[in-house]
Amino acid sequence: MSRTRRNPARSAAAGVLVLVVAVLLPLTLAARWADDTVADTDGYVAVADEVVADPAVQAALADQLTTQVVGQVPATGVATVDTGVRGIVEGAVQQAVASDTFASVWSQANRTAHSTVLALLQGETSRVTLDDSGQVVLELGAVADAVTARIVESGLVSADAIPTFDTSVPLFQSSALDDARTGYEALTLVATWAPWVALAVLVLALALAYSRGLVLIWVGVLSAVGTGLLMAALGLLSERATLAVTSPSVSPALVGSITDVFTESAQHALRTGLVVSGALVVVGVVVLVVEKTVRSHRA
Structure with a gap:
């Protein structure tokens, strides 16, 4: 039985969508944490x-x-x-x-x-x-x-x-x-819509791809990399961002201590992204094995 000819444009489109999902997943988690902390009083107080x-x-x-x-x-x-x-x-x-x-x-x-x-x-x-x-x-x-x-x-x-x-x-x-008002408005928008956009893009990528297993594996791997980079960037940038809005009359030691706790809270939320990424890779491997089994039977 002849192998199905693949459309390069379709494969390229699926690849681009995979990248978009991989970027949106860690961004969504970060935005949700920030929104729950900045926009929600109970979350901030916690x-x-x-x-x-x-x-x-x-x-x-x-x-x-x-x-x-x-x-x-x-x-x-x-x-x-x-x-x-x-x-x-x-x-x-x-x-x-x-x-x-x-x-x-x-x-x-x-x-x-x-x-x-x-x-x-x-x-x-x-x-x-x-x-x-x-x-x-x-x-x-x-x-x-x-x-x-x-x-x-x-x-x-x-x-x-x-x-x-x-x-x-x-x-x-x-x-x-x-x-910071413009940033807050953007944060609220991202936190509200990014999860739904990520889900829609993932569904579209799965629909276009010739191998859904590979799509899930690549989304998992790339989103894990993106989450790790975001966690590292957060550690580098959080103190600068906090100092930008904190009064100079507060001691640097106090600012640094508070920054460390908030940064750890954000990174804890981002670790969920690593768990989700790992789960996607596992599911992707399973799907890939099933796909290969089905193809071998058809052949």
Whole structure:
């Protein structure tokens, strides 16, 4: 029995579609993660809760707040007293940041801040509350309460000499978020439509291809490569992207620690792409074996 003549144009079209699917699969996963984190308050708060549970973040946050609070305590001019006050502030901040109460305050503060971020990204500035510098901030009043109580207990500084501490932590400049609005709109579009486009293109590639098994294998292999490259690029670019929207008043150590947690969360989502890619390769091999068996019987 003569072998079926293959149309080179049809094979080329199937190959192009395979490449398109391989690009869309990791892009879809990244867009879905970003959309679930950026556009969904519960998703963002869930990652923020992971952030504050990280010891490196707690240490960097405690250092940031200690420096901030100590700068607001009036100096007594007595070195031993001022050193003692700093030690008390540092201990109180560290204890507060590691407490369950702080975790609850952090979660609620991030939920409130996210509403502001989302409103800025969506252009709904009428429901935005910013500080005097035009920044989105986390209000962490529980730290101020803990520090005030510890200083009063120490007796080193009189209660009426202790100021009302500002323990807000700046997150983003509103102008940076205004600039990010176009990217947010594109992200929402990709997250909504990319999965359906990828599925439609895959179906079309399977319909055009002479071997559906090879299509699935190549999609799996190339999408795994694309996912790996995207994970590597994310590790290189995430810190730069975070610094672009983070206030300079936040310590680099805190920014770096938060970036690491968010990056790990994104890469965990992308690992799903590696699993899907592997499954496609396995299914492709099975289909390829079946195809060859069918052809041998026909011959």
